[in-house]
Amino acid sequence: MIATSHLTKDFGPTRAVADVTLRLPAGSVTALLGLNGAGKSTLLRLIAGLERPDSGTVTVCGRPPYGQPQLVGTHLGPAALDPRHTVARHLSWLAALAGADAGAVETVLETAGLTARRGQRIAGLSLGARQRVAIAGALLCRPRVLLFDEPLNGLDVPGIVWFRGLLRDLAGAGCTVGVASHLLAEVVLSADRVVVLRDGRVALDGDLADVIPAGADPRDWLEATLLDRAECA
Incomplete structure (x- = not known):
């Protein structure tokens, strides 16, 4: 609450x-x-x-x-993403900062439909895909x-x-x-x-x-x- x-x-x-x-x-x-x-x-x-x-x-x-x-899991939108990172690297970085459980990155990649894009750089993603990455980041710790x-x-x-x-x-x-x-x-x-x-x-x-x-x-x-x-x- x-x-x-x-x-x-x-x-x-x-x-x-x-x-x-x-x-x-x-x-x-x-x-x-x-x-x-x-x-x-x-x-x-x-x-x-x-x-x-x-x-x-x-x-x-x-x-x-x-x-x-x-x-608290917070989604701040695609503007908060580092365009140089791959999808998996960005989420792994967030997971390390937040102390997320092992396997959290794989779980949110699957939840957000991003598994096939894990190796793509954020700069090359569509706005919708970047939005999914930002949403996935909010879910990492199962808050x-x-x-x-x-x-x-x-x-x-x-x-x-x-x-x-x-x-x-x-x-x-x-x-x-x-x-x-x-x-x-x-x-x-x-x-x-x-x-x-x-x-x-x-x-x-x-x-x-x-x-x-x-x-x-x-x-x-x-x-x-x-x-x-x-x-x-």
Whole structure:
């Protein structure tokens, strides 16, 4: 489980996250939504322990997240990959840093459909394949908490279907999963809960089944909510 209390983070004069208090339960997928600049990525980095808050607290499974690679798996996207490395070398390097179990690299290569590409350099991969490498890296330690920042960018249709199944498998295994995404159709298909951020603050937080009005089209209603055109009860 993830719990934040009055979490605040400033970058110079800009307040990226403002007084955010949330609970993301285990065994569920929470979609983190918001327009560009709403604070989604900063909030994920705070939860992962990659940034320190200016005020407030964050705990993961009852503990601070700092220095806990086997507790929190974090996907930062293809931009975080070293293009000079092969797929296997990159994942082996991450595994060594995180203290992953022996055999973890082979397991995530198979999970992400990358076994045949293990010897290819990252620079030569398509965006979708690089996205799979980044996702595989988050899975190395079999963490109890998984955080994904725009993981669907660049994935083709089979990749999107694969990732949707992966999310449901992780939640079914009792993991706490948080996903920042702009693809509302996928949110409706894969998420149990939704958190909407607006100007760094929580504008909506709840189970999808509870927050979307009866009879409303979920995608249209979420779109209107992001644009501040829907009444959030």
